[in-house]
Amino acid sequence: MTKSTTIVKETFRPPTVPVVSLKMAGKRYGQKWVAREASFDLYPGQIFGLVGPNGAGKTTLLKMITGLVRPSSGTVTVASMTNRTEKAEALPSIGLVIENPPAIDHLSGLRNLQLLASIKNRISTTEMAAALRQVGLSPEDKRPVRKYSLGMRQRLALAQAIMEKPELLILDEPTNGLDPQGIADLRNFLMQLKQEGVSILLASHLLTEVERICDEVVIIKNGHIVHRVTQKTGNEPQQRHVAIKLTTPKDGKIVADWAKNKEWLVIGEGIDLRLQGVIAMPALIKDLVSLGISIEAVYPEESDLETIYLREVGGLNQ
Amino acid sequence: MSWRILKNEIGRTLFRTKVLLAFLAMSAFDVWNVMTTANPNASFPFILPLLIPFIIGDSLVRERHNSYSWLVLTRGLSKSRYIVIKMLAGAINCFVLTIALTAAFSLAGAVIRGAPLWLGNEAEQFHPELLLHNPLLHATVVFALVVLSCIAVLGLAFVASTYTVSPYVAMSLPLLIILALAFFLPGPWQWLNPYERIIFMINHQPWVNMLDMTAYWLVLGSILYSWAIIKYMFTEGI
Numbered sequence: 253m254t255k256s257t258t259i260v261k262e263t264f265r266p267p268t269v270p271v272v273s274l275k276m277a278g279k280r281y282g283q284k285w286v287a288r289e290a291s292f293d294l295y296p297g298q299i300f301g302l303v304g305p306n307g308a309g310k311t312t313l314l315k316m317i318t319g320l321v322r323p324s325s326g327t328v329t330v331a332s333m334t335n336r337t338e339k340a341e342a343l344p345s346i347g348l349v350i351e352n353p354p355a356i357d358h359l360s361g362l363r364n365l366q367l368l369a370s371i372k373n374r375i376s377t378t379e380m381a382a383a384l385r386q387v388g389l390s391p392e393d394k395r396p397v398r399k400y401s402l403g404m405r406q407r408l409a410l411a412q413a414i415m416e417k418p419e420l421l422i423l424d425e426p427t428n429g430l431d432p433q434g435i436a437d438l439r440n441f442l443m444q445l446k447q448e449g450v451s452i453l454l455a456s457h458l459l460t461e462v463e464r465i466c467d468e469v470v471i472i473k474n475g476h477i478v479h480r481v482t483q484k485t486g487n488e489p490q491q492r493h494v495a496i497k498l499t500t501p502k503d504g505k506i507v508a509d510w511a512k513n514k515e516w517l518v519i520g521e522g523i524d525l526r527l528q529g530v531i532a533m534p535a536l537i538k539d540l541v542s543l544g545i546s547i548e549a550v551y552p553e554e555s556d557l558e559t560i561y562l563r564e565v566g567g568l569n570q
Numbered sequence: 571m572s573w574r575i576l577k578n579e580i581g582r583t584l585f586r587t588k589v590l591l592a593f594l595a596m597s598a599f600d601v602w603n604v605m606t607t608a609n610p611n612a613s614f615p616f617i618l619p620l621l622i623p624f625i626i627g628d629s630l631v632r633e634r635h636n637s638y639s640w641l642v643l644t645r646g647l648s649k650s651r652y653i654v655i656k657m658l659a660g661a662i663n664c665f666v667l668t669i670a671l672t673a674a675f676s677l678a679g680a681v682i683r684g685a686p687l688w689l690g691n692e693a694e695q696f697h698p699e700l701l702l703h704n705p706l707l708h709a710t711v712v713f714a715l716v717v718l719s720c721i722a723v724l725g726l727a728f729v730a731s732t733y734t735v736s737p738y739v740a741m742s743l744p745l746l747i748i749l750a751l752a753f754f755l756p757g758p759w760q761w762l763n764p765y766e767r768i769i770f771m772i773n774h775q776p777w778v779n780m781l782d783m784t785a786y787w788l789v790l791g792s793i794l795y796s797w798a799i800i801k802y803m804f805t806e807g808i
Contacts, residue, residue, distance in 0.1 A: 315640075315807060318640070318643075318644045319644075320640065320643060320644070320806065320807050320808060321806050321807055322806060346644050348640065348641055348644045350637050350640060350641065352636070352637075354633070354636040354637055354638035354641065355638075356578065356582060356638075358582060358585065358586075359578075359582075366574070367574060367575065367578055368641065368642070368645060370572055370573075370574035370575060371572055371575065371642065371645040371646055371647045372645060372646055412641070
């Protein structure tokens with residue numbers, strides 16, 4: 253079952269119709285499921301994060317969303333079209349940035365954009381030049397792309413993804429090769445696109461960046477969504493993890509029963525317990541004392557994305 | 571048809587360093603052949619069908635390998651159009667490479683020998699009457715056969731490209747298949763062997779005639795290209 257965590261952050265209020273909607277979507281190659289029972293919605297103006305170890309199934313999900321791979325189970329709906337094929341007329345406006353961005357190496361940045369833009373033939377060279385400037389590249393730069401640094405190639409990939417003003421922007425590891433300034437620029441740029449109503453799907457290993465800019469994040473492991481992190485307003489009740497260390501094991505059962513009555517999740521037994529739920533720390537301590545529990549320590553656990561990720565993916569347990 | 575994509579596909583394949591180097595090496599061999607052989611027979615345009623998968627056989631698989639085709643297909647170019655562009659560009663490149671080598675051979679003949687050397691001058695058995703009657707037409711037909719065989723063999727690289735994402739496999743598999751057929755095809759089936767039909771143009775085996783050759787390469791090419799298109803269309807992903 254997918255667990256969920258809420259991290260306090262500024263409000264995102266989704267409109268009613270999602271741009272992308274996955275309902276129990278899965279993909280099987282032979283007997284092996286590379287993605288299974290994935291469900292989430294991406295709304296206009298939302299940034300949605302996919303995180304997980306290599307081979308977890310992120311790219312397969314992205315391929316299903318872009319229509320290159322048909323789901324073996326469930327549905328993938330993009331711009332009101334369900335389980336699309338790769339047919340040209342069925343594709344909505346999607347901008348795509350792929351890990352290790354490919355380009356035609358002997359052409360300049362602008363010529364690369366012209367080539368890709370010729371498929372839809374909807375925008376002028378002026379608009380392509382504007383996209384290049386927007387990502388910090390010069391349209392006058394005549395050097396072939398093979399002379400670009402990795403960071404410049406990444407910027408070029410971003411330029412080709414945004415030049416046609418897509419409704420949906422899909423980014424697979426867009427920060428690869430970017431320096432800290434480049435990462436900050438990308439972050440600001442994505443926030444700007446979000447303000448303009450672009451839906452953004454971001455797959456990345458850079459958890460701090462994902463946490464910073466995403467409204468919702470799912471953690472994927474072995475093809476499953478194992479955890480969902482939603483960013484909500486600070487006025488709403490806060491989910492938190494609290495670790496409790498008791499002095500006697502018999503108190504553990506009392507605390508566990510008491511916490512379950514409050515509909516909190518109890519992890520562990522004996523003298524080491526972890527509680528998960530909408531917990532106010534002062535009230536918790538007061539209640540434990542009034543129950544006559546002998547406490548050695550009570551402390552809130554970090555519930556940032558990295559901690560949750562490591563816990564779910566296995567790093568902390570190991 | 572996305573003409574800009576097609577134009578780029580032709581240009582980027584032909585002007586790659588490895589293609590230019592291969593062309594220079596083959597031209598140099600032709601010139602050497604003209605200079606040192608009493609009856610030069612332009613070996614390298616004829617052997618081009620064996621080499622063509624190494625030179626331009628990675629055009630489809632390269633973009634599957636680096637995911638560039640994902641970018642292209644997500645933009646709305648259908649898979650059928652995409653592979654047809656690749657194949658059309660491949661056929662045009664076969665033509666350009668053959669004509670370039672033939673031109674190098676003829677030019678070498680004109681400069682070194684003082685007279686043009688027509689393809690098939692020394693290969694009367696292709697069609698002796700046509701050669702005597704119209705050497706230029708004869709040379710054109712032989713040239714067309716070379717182009718046709720290049721295109722057909724390139725079809726093997728396209729088929730391989732739909733089964734692998736490794737450019738090296740896609741480039742080398744056609745030659746391995748051709749050599750395997752040459753060695754392991756039973757005697758009665760040897761007429762199916764493409765290797766003999768490529769080498770015949772150098773060996774001048776008398777049992778092959780032009781009509782038979784044309785039909786063979788056309789049928790083989792049609793089968794391979796249809797196979798590659800169907801396999802690519804019904805394979806998920808890029």
